[in-house]
Amino acid sequence: AQSVTQPDIHITVSEGASLELRCNYSYGATPYLFWYVQSPGQGLQLLLKYFSGDTLVQGIKGFEAEFKRSQSSFNLRKPSVHWSDAAEYFCAVVALYNTDKLIFGTGTRLQVFP
Amino acid sequence: DVKVTQSSRYLVKRTGEKVFLECVQDMDHENMFWYRQDPGLGLRLIYFSYDVKMKEKGDIPEGYSVSREKKERFSLILESASTNQTSMYLCASSLSAWEGKNTEAFFGQGTRLTVV
Numbered sequence: 001a002q003s004v005t006q007p008d009i010h011i012t013v014s015e016g017a018s019l020e021l022r023c024n025y026s027y028g029a030t031p032y033l034f035w036y037v038q039s040p041g042q043g044l045q046l047l048l049k050y051f052s053g054d055t056l057v058q059g060i061k062g063f064e065a066e067f068k069r070s071q072s073s074f075n076l077r078k079p080s081v082h083w084s085d086a087a088e089y090f091c092a093v094v095a096l097y098n099t100d101k102l103i104f105g106t107g108t109r110l111q112v113f114p
Numbered sequence: 115d116v117k118v119t120q121s122s123r124y125l126v127k128r129t130g131e132k133v134f135l136e137c138v139q140d141m142d143h144e145n146m147f148w149y150r151q152d153p154g155l156g157l158r159l160i161y162f163s164y165d166v167k168m169k170e171k172g173d174i175p176e177g178y179s180v181s182r183e184k185k186e187r188f189s190l191i192l193e194s195a196s197t198n199q200t201s202m203y204l205c206a207s208s209l210s211a212w213e214g215k216n217t218e219a220f221f222g223q224g225t226r227l228t229v230v
Contacts, residue, residue: 009154044204044221053217070202089154092219098210099164100145101172102219106156 002027004096006105013081014113021108023091032094033074034102035065039087046091050074061085062106086112116143120205120222127229133192135225137205146188147219148172148180149199157204163188164210172205195229204228 005024013019025031033050048059055067065076074091090103121136129199139146145164147156149172159172161180169180181189188207192199203225211217 006156008136018119032211034218043223044206046218049218092157093218094211099162099170100217101159101162101170102145102147102206102208103159103173106154106159 001092002031002101002103004089004091004093004103004105006089006108008108008109009106010109012111012113013086015083016080018076019076019081021089021091023074023076023105024072025074025093025096026092029068029095033065033067033088034092034094035059035063035074035076036090036104037061037087038090038093038107044090047076054086062094068089077099081112083112083114086110117218118205118207118222120203120225122225123223124164125227126226127192127227129229131192131195131229133221134193134226135190135192135203135205135227137188137190137207137222138186139188139207139220140186141207141220142209143220144185145208145217145219146182147206147208148178148190149159149204149206149225151204152175152201156158160190160197194228197229200227200229 003026035047036044118139148160162170163182179191205222206219208219
């Protein structure tokens with residue numbers, strides 16, 4: 001069965017610093033990959049997605065992620081973090097066995113200091 | 115815009131009650147999902163439906179059942195609510211990934227269920 005691992009439960013960065021959130025998945029073939037963000041008290045919003053093609057994908061709010069097949073990773077990056085980026089970030093995968101079951105990681109909570 | 119609507123934002127139920135959580139989507143999506151979200155555990159899939167009357171268990175189906183009689187509606191049922199089912203419940207929908215469709219999932223605002 002597919003699974004998603006987000007090894008960092010909580011990350012703290014200073015405003016203006018760069019950010020990388022890690023995501024690893026387990027699945028034999030190329031999955032569909034997603035990053036979602038959830039601000040306090042808000043619903044889930046899609047940041048970006050990877051289906052195929054260019055392994056570096058751009059998303060909203062200045063985020064990008066890179067799919068690395070050899071490492072089974074899909075890490076999220078942002079060159080300069082803003083205070084409004086403080087939220088919880090979820091990586092998710094659709095493994096495409098024969099149904100579109102969407103599985104999430106446990107999330108990474110990002111705290112931003114001024 | 116795609117809209118996924120959950121019938122209640124907040125619910126308080128008593129232990130042993132039968133609880134229905136309703137979810138409706140307006141974009142003709144094949145797939146619908148029910149998750150529960152708990153601090154530190156992320157979103158855990160309870161049940162998934164890929165077509166009318168078709169369902170598949172997720173990672174934590176125990177104590178839950180689902181119903182999908184119409185394409186746009188997916189119901190989560192707690193047959194006998196227990197305090198350990200107190201949680202935030204999220205519904206989502208997406209197109210089928212077959213034929214290369216964009217299978218991005220759209221989420222409702224969630225139902226915070228408290229079982230007392």
